[in-house]
Amino acid sequence: MAEPSTIPAVSFRGVERHFGAVKAVDGVNLDIAPGEFFAMLGPSGSGKTTCLRLIAGFEQPTAGHIEIFGEHVEGMPAYRRPVNTVFQDYALFPHLNILDNVCYGLMIRGIGRQERYRQGREALAMVKLAGKEDRKPGQLSGGQRQRVALARALVVRPKVLLLDEPLGALDLKLREEMQSELKSLQRSLGLSFVFVTHDQSEALSMADRVAVFNDGRIAQVGSPQEIYERPSNRFVADFVGSSNVIEPAQTKAWLGIDKPASLRPEKIGLLVDGTSPAADTVTITGTITQILYHGAVNRVELAAETGGRLIAAIPASATAGMPAQGAAVRLNFSAQALHVMEGA
Template identity: 55%
Template sequence: MTLAVRFQQVSRHYDAVRAVDQIDLAIAEGEFFSMLGPSGSGKTTSLRLIAGFEQPSSGSIQIFGREAAGLPPNLRDVNTVFQDYALFPHMSVLDNVAYGLMIKGVARAERHRRAEAMLDMVKLGQYGSRRPSALSGGQRQRVALARALILQPRVLLLDEPLGALDLKLREQMQTELKALQRKLGITFIYVTHDQGEALSMSDRVAVFNKGRIEQIAAPQVLYTQPATAFVADFVGTSNVFDAAWAASLTGQQQAFAVRPERIRPVQEGQDGDGIRLPTRLLDVQYLGAVSRYELEAGPERIISMVLPNDDAAARQVLTPGQAITVWLPAQAMHALAG
């Protein structure tokens, strides 16, 4: 397996702020790799380190085995789709897409032909003569994609490219991006703060927090076996039982997490491996396919339970204020580190 990008003990400090703090990372060729985390977690800085817009304070960054630290962006075999597209406002859409080829010295006719083909691929064939300002957000996003891909990079960096789009368009673009990545077979490194986006598109996800990586795993593993309380809470939502609370429930000082959809009201004759937790129902939020139930298990100990709305039997008994005992199955409880 060829490594597209490798970080070894990479740090990026701004004075006292550790934007990226001793990160190790290995991204395989052809992988759809997401960097997920809240703002200020170091994910965008990591992407900019790969692109060359930032230089590491220490550590080594390799792109296809070649040391990249110290190389300017124009000498790296990676291209970037920027968060706010960064299209050149004084050029037509076609010239924007052809920009990389123009820099390479490709003749005008040839680069325009290839740019047209690229625009066709992102379904903007007839928009070449327009200015970027005459396009919608979704269209600009496609132009930015075409412009980055025309140089046939081996690694494409995407910095929250769908952040400015509305929900429907975002979902559509997620599907298209994933399909595009499969078709081209190149490495996509995708920065996002949207966990749904990361889970739905990626082969693997790195969860960033405070300049460090909490966990790197496939989406399913990330969701079902979060390594830390932060991951459990940030990826999907989770009920985190801290060590003290866990001790009172299980007798062991081991924090654990349970997904809201794995919690159920205790059925008659319920047994097996698990915990019965007496609670009081605080609130019900109707969310369409499911409803979310806020349950109070003690002072400042609120957990949430998600039940499908077709489950009439489960639903009918639940009204705010009433006491309700819920079942936490043992196999749904994931031990958390730290």
């Protein structure tokens, strides 16, 4: 028998979920490690949320097997699984105060009032809401309600915490703050977090590993760095961040390899007049079609003389003397910045 540390927190083997003729999940194989912050990333309808619901027990697989810490869970009801879920809308009871909201799951489990309130206060302190036990959800900010939902999910001590786009309703600044807090909380607890999102920056900044979903399948799984720097196919390159997908004919002209390649905009530099390109670099000439200001960088779109379009992210400090829209310029990048992709 395998040692406990080698048993995945969650394991999918050939999992499918059909809704009539639609395959929402189509042959997914996946292992999530104990204590891992794992993100499921993809556009709407890609299958990521259905996979989360399959782990939670809200859906049952049409085919395949799911295990949670080595135990088969097909057919097991949601309340018997060692998991809990934080939803995007938080699903708090508006008529209950915060402490009773957090303790509701403990009450259902038959925990006595004194003990469940003790555990509830500990959970609220863990998410920095000590002293607010008597408030109602309507008296809290969006970020505070999100913390209450977290405390309610954690107080029953699940082995796996499932998060279904829990930051989607927050404004940008608060969302960024909660990303940091969620990651810190996950590290301190050592729990497996499975986080569903369509936001690439959330997945890349928070997760230990990311699975990119498309059409019910996993297009690629790996560390955020692997997903971003070495996309396996055109879909991942296009969906995760911003990328220039170089067609096989152009890659062959530059590298002698007849396959598509990914080139991230920040890998491209601007050659000012009179500057000679360095060795082992590629220089593109073309016409600026658009310049968009993004604070620290300018997004420069170029219609290349060789055909096609390139997007470069040029630091604002380097664009002071750059010609305006419609001008001819030279862009330059290292040949090593081209990542050749195996997939279509």
